[in-house]
Amino acid sequence: MKITRIEFGMLRVPLKTPFKTALRTVQQVEDIVVMVHTDSGNIGYGEAPATAVITGDTHGSIVDAIRHYISPRLIGEEIADLNRITRLIQTAMEKNSSAKAAVEIAIYDLFGQLYGAPLYKMLGGGDPLVTTDITISVDTIDKMVADSISAVDRGFDSLKIKVGKDIGVDIERVKAIYAAVENRALLRLDANQGWSAKEAVYAIRGLEDAGVRLELVEQPVRARDLEGMRYVTERVHTPIMADESVFGPMEVIKLIHMRAADIINIKLMKTGGISNAVRIADIAAMHQVECMIGCMLETSISVAAAVHLAVAKSDVITKVDLDGPSLCAYNPVEGGVIFNESEISITDAPGLGIREIRGLEPISNCNAAA
């Protein structure tokens, strides 16, 4: 099975409600879909969101990176040579992790199709079922409490509460949600870099002292402030998780050696796809550091790949934040992984199992460079 061409589309899916974090507010998913064609007629699917505030990637940069740097290296390559192809992708250029991720995901999809096995089996196997949390966007206290109760009523037993907007209100937000959901759900906080190190310690200790039990706090301080991450990690009982601070394996090694966080959030859009995500999971396992698998605003194309990885690496990926598809107003994908509120399950279909993507627009209709 040889790669013949790589095609793009733009996928726009409205969100059920606006997604609000300390970094941005988003109304709809707008992702680049990548289709890798082969001489056997098989197509591999991948997806990349333009999360410029986190990865630096835009629609234009994703399309340009694939069109001018990654794609020319891959035409004619044999899908069976997976490691060679992932090296070609990762060394095509610096950064551009979302573009690399979209192409790698499509290649791994084809690798599974080539051998007639679902991707998680190609990655080592596992129990094909995971449970995700759901994000509660940062908003007024009343709205966040109402959203939290609604999520718990729909069966989510883990809530990812977005904070990082205003330290005083953040503390009240979390106390109110904790009281409202009582023991029905675990609370994870994500400040998306919104606090200073001292503010983070003040907020987390304040919540601890008030008897609010938190499962973890994600990325309390600026991405580059590893000293700040260590400062917070050393001073609170609640586990601290690094998200925007770590993209690839080398950053994970540094973070672990610095003891700058207790947990690592692996996202395919930061790692540049599955090959580096596997490396990070292995490094973390060697150091007995737990991981979460996370996503950006992605649909069930790229999130499916994250689900397969989570299943295969469940020894170290113990927490799942793959709620992208649950936040979407509808699922544009036919086939693939099955998302049913908090429960995500994998069928026996080869690769990612995607049969069709509805509503793909030609790329010329987006702002991406032609």
Ligand SMILES: C[C@H](N)C(=O)N[C@@H](CCC(=O)O)C(=O)O
């Ligand atoms: C969607 C997921 N639950 C999430 O919160 N992901 C990111 C933010 C993604 C974005 O801004 O698009 C995170 O910070 O963990």
Ligand SMILES: [Mg+2]
């Ligand atoms: Mg985060």
